[in-house]
Amino acid sequence: MKKIKLLLSGLAIALLGGCAGSVQQIHNEALLPEIDVIQVKENSDEALKLAQEAKLDVNVLSTKVTELDNKIILLSEEISSVSAAKIEELENRLALLVEAYKDLHAQIKAIEAMPLRASSKNQKNPAPTFSPASAIALVNSPEYDLYQQALQIYNKRQYEEAVNLFNDLLKHYPSGQYAANAYYWIGECYYAISDFATAIIAYKKVLTFKNHQKGDDAQNKIALSYLKMGQSVEAKAEFKKLVERYPSSEFVPRAKQYLKEIM
Numbered sequence: 033m034k035k036i037k038l039l040l041s042g043l044a045i046a047l048l049g050g051c052a053g054s055v056q057q058i059h060n061e062a063l064l065p066e067i068d069v070i071q072v073k074e075n076s077d078e079a080l081k082l083a084q085e086a087k088l089d090v091n092v093l094s095t096k097v098t099e100l101d102n103k104i105i106l107l108s109e110e111i112s113s114v115s116a117a118k119i120e121e122l123e124n125r126l127a128l129l130v131e132a133y134k135d136l137h138a139q140i141k142a143i144e145a146m147p148l149r150a151s152s153k154n155q156k157n158p159a160p161t162f163s164p165a166s167a168i169a170l171v172n173s174p175e176y177d178l179y180q181q182a183l184q185i186y187n188k189r190q191y192e193e194a195v196n197l198f199n200d201l202l203k204h205y206p207s208g209q210y211a212a213n214a215y216y217w218i219g220e221c222y223y224a225i226s227d228f229a230t231a232i233i234a235y236k237k238v239l240t241f242k243n244h245q246k247g248d249d250a251q252n253k254i255a256l257s258y259l260k261m262g263q264s265v266e267a268k269a270e271f272k273k274l275v276e277r278y279p280s281s282e283f284v285p286r287a288k289q290y291l292k293e294i295m
C-alpha cells in the first residue's frame with residue numbers, strides 16, 4: 033500500500049513537471065509576437081524620426097534657396113534700375129552736348145560770315161564788328177537759357193511741358209537763333225507720343241528756315257511720320273525729297289532703302 037502511494041506521488045510530480053514545462057513554453061511562445069511588434073514599432077518610430085529630420089533639412093534648404101533666389105532677383109532689379117538710370121543720364125548729357133556743339137558750330141559760322149572791322153581810317157561807314165564778348169552773349173542770352181531748359185525737359189520725357197517751353201521760346205523769339213530748333217523739338221515731342229499729324233506740322237516749320245542744320249532731320253521725320261500713319265504714298269514722296277534735297281545727309285542710305293521697300 034505504501035509503495036502504491038509513492039508511485040502515485042511520483043507520477044503526479046512528473047505530470048506536474050511536464051505541465052509546468054508546457055505552460056512556460058506556451059507563455060514564451062505567446063510573448064514572441066508581442067516582442068516582434070514592439071521591435072517593429074521601435075524601428076518604425078526611428079524611421080519616422082529620421083524621415084521627419086530629413087524632411088526638416090529639406091525644408092530648411094528649400095527656404096534658403098528661396099531666400100537666395102529672392103536676393104538674386106532683387107539684386108538684378110537694382111542693377112537693371114541703376115544701369116537704366118545711368119544710361120538715361122548719359123543719353124541726356126550726350127544729347128545736350130550734341131546740341132551745344134551744333135549751336136556753337138552755327139555761331140562760329142555766323143561769326144565767320146560777318147564782315148571784319150574796317151582797317152581804313154577814312155571809311156565813312158565802317159562795317160559792323162562782332163567781338164568775342166558778343167559771341168559769348170549769344171550763348172549766355174535768355175533765349176539760349178530758355179532753349180536749354182526746354183531741351184532738358186524734353187530729355188526727361190516730359191513732353192507736354194517741353195512743348196510749352198519751346199512755344200514760350202517761339203513766342204518771345206519768333207525769329208531767334210533757336211526758333212528752327214524749337215520747331216524741330218516740338219515735332220519730336222509729338223512724334224514721341226505718336227501724334228504724327230501734329231509732328232509733321234512742326235517739322236514742316238523747320239523747312240521754312242532755308243539751309244538750316246536740322247533741315248534733313250525734319251525732312252526725314254516727316255517721311256517717317258507718314259510711314260507711321262500708314263500713308264505710304266506720302267511717305268515715299270517725302271523720302272524722295274530727302275534724297276534729292278539733302279544728298280549728303282546721313283539719312284539718305286536708309287531713305288533709299290525705304291524707297292525700295294515701300295510699295
